[in-house]
Amino acid sequence: MAVRATDAGTLAAEATVARPAARARRLLARQPTFAAGLAVLFAVLAVGVFAPLWWTGDPLQMKPAQRLQQPSAERWFGSDHFGRDVYTRTVYGARVSLLVGAAVSLVSLALGTTLGLVIGFYRRLDTVMMRVMDGLMAIPAILLALALMAMMRGSVRNVIIALVIPEIPRVIRLVRASVLSLREHTMVEAARALGVGTPRILLRYILPALVAPLIVQATYIGASAILFEAYLSFLGAGTPPHIPSWGNIMAEGKTYVQLAFWIILFPGLFLALTVLAINLVGDGLRDLLNVRG
């Protein structure tokens, strides 16, 4: 991305600001969507982490006498077909979503970066491995995750595994592309001439240049993992049904669309807002860190 003269000017002005807090505030003011995304993300994080504090009850408690009740002053989001409180379940559902999102993006980045660095640097491995990656990426991610879940017991850990596997080739491809261009860089050539070994070149010269694009990628992976967890659970092949996750709540609500639309409406709203917030943070980081693509 070309840096315009005005950008260069403001960047220079910012560099002279001594206090990081003031600088951060200025950046947020220039990026309102980034700030909004960050605020919503922190709010959802607070909702999930401190779930018991938000006037919730027991997410599993059934009150058969209060089945399918409309949203009201006592039951903010209504109740489901077992008389469970949809508000409480939605609040607790944030935990599963955030856990899956964070775990999938961390694990697939760690594995994908390691493999991508190695594959990108050894030309012999490269041709073969990239054909393998092309093949793996030809299988639509959601179908691959579904098939993996069919062979595994339903648990949060297995959902994370099933979502990490389709993601790894995509991270490898990103890392490899950067390694290929950086490998020809003068600094790498110079290091090589000085006798620096390959592992050290990868870790000290190439990895640091990858940090910004990887941070941006982490947010997008997290957002799509949260969506995919909900898809898997909604299709009955994800988080086990006794755990309140947004996908599970909606899966149970789908029989009652006509009678009790609120069972689907509220968890879906939380899901959409959370994913939107993370994507906005990703877009904001991409602009701030000046990552192209």
Add this chain to the structure above:
Amino acid sequence: MFAEILRRLVATIPVMGVVAIAVFALLHVTPGDPAVIIAGDYATTDDIARIRTRLGLDQPFHVQVGLWLSRIVRGDLGTSIFSGLPVSTLIGQRAATTIWLTLFAMLISVGVGVPIGVLAAWRKGSWLDRAVMVFAVSGFSMPTFWLGFILVYVFAITAGWLPVQGYHPIAAGVWPFLSHLILPALTLSVVYMALIARMTRASMLGVLDEDYIRTAFAKGLAPRGVLIRHALKNASLPVVTIIGIGFALLIGGAVVTESVFALPGLGRLTVDAIVRRDYPVIQGVLLVVSGVYVLINLVVDVLYVILDPRIRY
């Protein structure tokens, strides 16, 4: 150019080989015995033994891979454990629904996504541009099935204009057929439309700064002609790429959409097969869908050459 197309076609063979082996290896992804997992919790030892023989799981691994590859090369995808029907028959029965659904969704998303992307780029910074960008990022974050339920609630349950769910083949009449596909196709198209709008806008912004665009406007040509004939034509490469890549998105979304609207397509077939652990069906669908994906991207590569004669491989 034909030699080039042939070369690209040959290059898809190793990719499909990897897909075939990966789809097969899925069976062995968990440490346990696949026959035990497929047979389920209530299976007897006999059931497990029968499944093991039937899927050839009693053979050494390399023999199993060899058998699997030689079978699929002959077009034999195996038989469903649950229904006993050949997997290719099951896929054939369900394919039409999914093809119609994805086709309509593709038409809607290109038909809306490209024009709004062009307009947003043309009026960069205006309220229109901002609205398109808001739509692009929120559409891309939208949980497909949730959107489906919202549309059902508004247009089918509350307004009563369209059927809630189900499917009618085209033989049952054009309106019953179309009316059952409008909401699903709309649901499926939103994510994709957002992606195309965003891509078109970005690509157009790159082109609109070019001298020849200024020249075209300076000549007094109508904006519509300049935008479409001069700008969009040159901005179309990334858009075409996204259309190829987006097919995977559409298929993934179709699985979920078919489940919301009870459409008897490949997605339903897969989800049912997963619940029943009907592994030959899962493998067959994965293989066929991935094959179609590879072919579509091959077509996209060829389109490149047609759209931009400068590209030669």
